[in-house]
Amino acid sequence: MIIEQLDKPLPGSLMPTLAGGYYTDPNVFAAEQERIFEESWFCVLHGSDIEKPGDYKLVEVGREQLIVSRNRKREVRAFFNVCRHRGMRVCTETEGSRRNFQCGYHAWTYDLDGKLIAAPNLTKMPDIDRDDYGLRKVHVREWLGYVWVCVAEQPPSFEETVLSEIVTRLGEVESIDHYQIDTLKIGKRICYEVEANWKLIIENFMECYHCATIHPELTEVIPEFAQGWAAQTNTGLGAEFGEDIKGFTVDGSAGVGELPLIAPNQDRRYFAITIRPNVFINLVPDHIIIHRMFPTSESHTYVECDWLFLPEVVDAGTDVSKSVELFDRVNLQDFDACEKTQPSMASRIYRDGGALVPAEHHIVPFHDWLKAELNA
Amino acid sequence: MLRICSLSELVEDEGVRFDTVTPPIAVFLTSAGEVYAIDDTCTHQDASLAEGWVEDCRVECPLHASTFSLLTGDVDSPPARRGVRAHRIEVVGDDVYVQLSALAPNLPPGVEY
Numbered sequence: 001m002i003i004e005q006l007d008k009p010l011p012g013s014l015m016p017t018l019a020g021g022y023y024t025d026p027n028v029f030a031a032e033q034e035r036i037f038e039e040s041w042f043c044v045l046h047g048s049d050i051e052k053p054g055d056y057k058l059v060e061v062g063r064e065q066l067i068v069s070r071n072r073k074r075e076v077r078a079f080f081n082v083c084r085h086r087g088m089r090v091c092t093e094t095e096g097s098r099r100n101f102q103c104g105y106h107a108w109t110y111d112l113d114g115k116l117i118a119a120p121n122l123t124k125m126p127d128i129d130r131d132d133y134g135l136r137k138v139h140v141r142e143w144l145g146y147v148w149v150c151v152a153e154q155p156p157s158f159e160e161t162v163l164s165e166i167v168t169r170l171g172e173v174e175s176i177d178h179y180q181i182d183t184l185k186i187g188k189r190i191c192y193e194v195e196a197n198w199k200l201i202i203e204n205f206m207e208c209y210h211c212a213t214i215h216p217e218l219t220e221v222i223p224e225f226a227q228g229w230a231a232q233t234n235t236g237l238g239a240e241f242g243e244d245i246k247g248f249t250v251d252g253s254a255g256v257g258e259l260p261l262i263a264p265n266q267d268r269r270y271f272a273i274t275i276r277p278n279v280f281i282n283l284v285p286d287h288i289i290i291h292r293m294f295p296t297s298e299s300h301t302y303v304e305c306d307w308l309f310l311p312e313v314v315d316a317g318t319d320v321s322k323s324v325e326l327f328d329r330v331n332l333q334d335f336d337a338c339e340k341t342q343p344s345m346a347s348r349i350y351r352d353g354g355a356l357v358p359a360e361h362h363i364v365p366f367h368d369w370l371k372a373e374l375n376a
Numbered sequence: 377m378l379r380i381c382s383l384s385e386l387v388e389d390e391g392v393r394f395d396t397v398t399p400p401i402a403v404f405l406t407s408a409g410e411v412y413a414i415d416d417t418c419t420h421q422d423a424s425l426a427e428g429w430v431e432d433c434r435v436e437c438p439l440h441a442s443t444f445s446l447l448t449g450d451v452d453s454p455p456a457r458r459g460v461r462a463h464r465i466e467v468v469g470d471d472v473y474v475q476l477s478a479l480a481p482n483l484p485p486g487v488e489y
Contacts, residue, residue, distance in 0.1 A: 070390065099429035100438055109425065109438045117427035118438035269395075 014355040018367050023345035025199040029298035033212045035371050036277050038062035041148045041162050043292050057095040061070050061142050066138055067091050071112040078149045079114050079135035110135045145182040155313050162275055169273040171236035178262045181288050181296050184308035188324045192303040196338035198295035205280050207360045214333045221245050222270055228359040229270045238269035248284035249322035255286035256313045289327050299342055377475040381472035391426035399481050399489040404446050412446035413474050419482040420456035447478040458482040
């Protein structure tokens with residue numbers, strides 16, 4: 001890595017950000033793909049995206065394209081989308097439902113567990129080990145109803161990475177269990193193409209110094225955000241709704257059915273968790289908002305955002321538009337800010353970076369983590 | 377009749393290829409608990425039907441998706457044009473016996489046993 005950071009803190013209240021090149025240099029992005037996205041547990045899709053055996057979706061993790069699917073026993077499986085014969089993409093449509101995965105080049109055919117089951121003349125080549133030449137598997141975990149994958153040969157501990165972020169923010173993993181997220185249904189999904197580096201989006205999500213300026217609706221619902229301190233600066237406290245606010249909606253009106261097992265100190269509060277490198281979790285009493293980011297280049301990030309509600313709320317066709325609209329607006333406001341920040345990252349004025357005020361100092365550990373991963 | 381395997385070797389909705397007979401046969405256990413046997417080799421190109429997707433008493437060839445009846449061996453649609461032979465099965469306790477068809481097998485071009 002050729003980009004040098006300021007070694008000493010800026011005088012007084014300010015601490016340094018990353019240098020501009022971290023957001024614009026393709027070499028930095030390539031290193032992030034290799035050392036972060038391809039070494040982490042990466043949340044790729046919701047279990048309901050691949051509901052039945054044989055349903056699959058293609059996802060991109062780092063430089064790799066993966067097939068994420070269910071086998072005949074409904075267990076989740078993920079494979080590198082690379083034919084073991086001559087390397088063609090085995091699946092070429094972004095999603096679908098298959099009884100097996102057949103390469104369109106020479107018809108090497110793999111079952112839903114990845115085993116090589118057929119190929120022209122395969123029975124004449126009994127020395128080919130069907131498992132050794134099966135689709136290469138990717139490590140898979142299911143948590144919160146989502147599928148998490150790791151393309152590394154040796155994945156990091158899920159507990160020490162993903163779950164420890166929950167502990168950092170909520171105090172204990174059990175606190176998130178009260179929301180029973182794995183039982184909820186997606187009421188709305190909105191996808192965003194953001195012309196900004198993924199780290200700008202994470203840094204934006206972590207702090208609330210911008211809230212009073214760009215998020216009028218959110219600050220109306222959570223007045224304390226006007227002070228600039230994000231819910232991510234504390235542990236286990238979250239941020240409280242305003243007195244007159246009935247629910248986490250665009251106009252502060254009542255939400256929908258409250259999640260039944262949340263604790264008293266989770267009522268009328270908003271909690272936010274960043275799970276590095278690609279997930280944001282937002283908890284409110286009646287729904288959950290989960291962002292999954294897919295960084296595609298140093299200046300582009302694809303974001304999928306799900307709003308999850310009680311199954312009966314979704315099944316009944318309940319109008320959740322006021323709940324959805326609040327955070328959709330927040331997303332659009334945030335992504336607009338990130339997109340207007342991205343071009344300046346290449347300016348000579350930002351060569352050595354900018355500054356973080358005290359309400360943003362908790363972003364420094366994110367930068368420290370990033371640099372440690374890149375230098376590991 | 378010939379004892380081909382034990383019932384416990386079979387897995388629901390899956391086929392098993394046995395090359396202890398010539399040409400090899402595929403034995404299937406359906407979700408309804410029935411056992412069937414047909415020739416294992418697709419009549420279109422050399423592929424093992426035991427590896428195919430089993431549903432509604434038919435198996436889909438893993439290579440080009442023609443499906444064959446587990447009961448009669450009849451084929452539904454191209455590229456395979458001829459059916460495979462079906463063999464009579466009898467299950468006694470855990471033992472699976474087969475009576476091989478007396479008909480000539482419909483092997484694909486270039487495949488001989």
